Amino acid sequence: MSDKSKTPPPGREQKKSKQGKDGAEQLPLASFTGPIHLIDTPELLAAALPKIRACSILGLDTESRPSFKKGQHFHVALIQLASPHEAWLIRICKLGFTQEIIDILEDENIAKVGVSLKDDIHRLRQLHPFTPKNLIELQRIATECHLEEQSLRKLAARVLELRISKRAQLTNWQADELTDAQQKYAATDAWICLTLLYHPFFSGYCQQHLPDLPPFHTL
Numbered sequence: 001m002s003d004k005s006k007t008p009p010p011g012r013e014q015k016k017s018k019q020g021k022d023g024a025e026q027l028p029l030a031s032f033t034g035p036i037h038l039i040d041t042p043e044l045l046a047a048a049l050p051k052i053r054a055c056s057i058l059g060l061d062t063e064s065r066p067s068f069k070k071g072q073h074f075h076v077a078l079i080q081l082a083s084p085h086e087a088w089l090i091r092i093c094k095l096g097f098t099q100e101i102i103d104i105l106e107d108e109n110i111a112k113v114g115v116s117l118k119d120d121i122h123r124l125r126q127l128h129p130f131t132p133k134n135l136i137e138l139q140r141i142a143t144e145c146h147l148e149e150q151s152l153r154k155l156a157a158r159v160l161e162l163r164i165s166k167r168a169q170l171t172n173w174q175a176d177e178l179t180d181a182q183q184k185y186a187a188t189d190a191w192i193c194l195t196l197l198y199h200p201f202f203s204g205y206c207q208q209h210l211p212d213l214p215p216f217h218t219l
Helices: 002-006 042-053 099-106 117-125 138-144 152-160 180-197 200-209
Strands: 036-039 057-064 076-082 087-090 111-114 135-137
Touching (some): 036 042, 036 180, 042 087, 042 099, 057 117, 057 180, 076 180, 087 180, 111 180, 117 135, 138 152, 138 180, 138 200, 152 180, 180 200
Parallel strands (some): 036 087, 111 135
Antiparallel strands (some): 076 087
């Protein structure tokens, strides 16, 4: 798909830190630079839905409050959706896993791309049964393209040569207010999934296995 070669470079922050074991810490920091919409009331969700539903493909991720005790688990607190230009952070810990949100995940006309989507869907099904449709798993694509990397962090480093900061990962996603750092982290994780899919590295796979994938310039 020739349109993928026109994919604009992701937002980068040129700040560098000490090199980690896998070399990722030496790479530029990935950072979503578009508008981030924090949705924690029914009114904000209703206002965001038309724009979300107009998207033909979205990056998808979830966050849960981390547990530091054996046997303790928390439900999904946040669903992140991202287009190339905007991100929506849906706080289901406040809103609940509503039918409007389920409808997006079940909409076969909206592709959802992510990493370890099986785990995300499993955790969401603990809240309410549903049947997701049109999911694109980046781990499967990476395997088909002979990459050993499977985590989002390692795929971003290998394919995009970008570093994903994980500092906010183990913070409290059920807090009354999400910090700017949490919002940036959450938006970047969903957006980077979309950015990976449209990278020229995966263009051959997409042409063969995802012929209906919308060209990047139309998103």
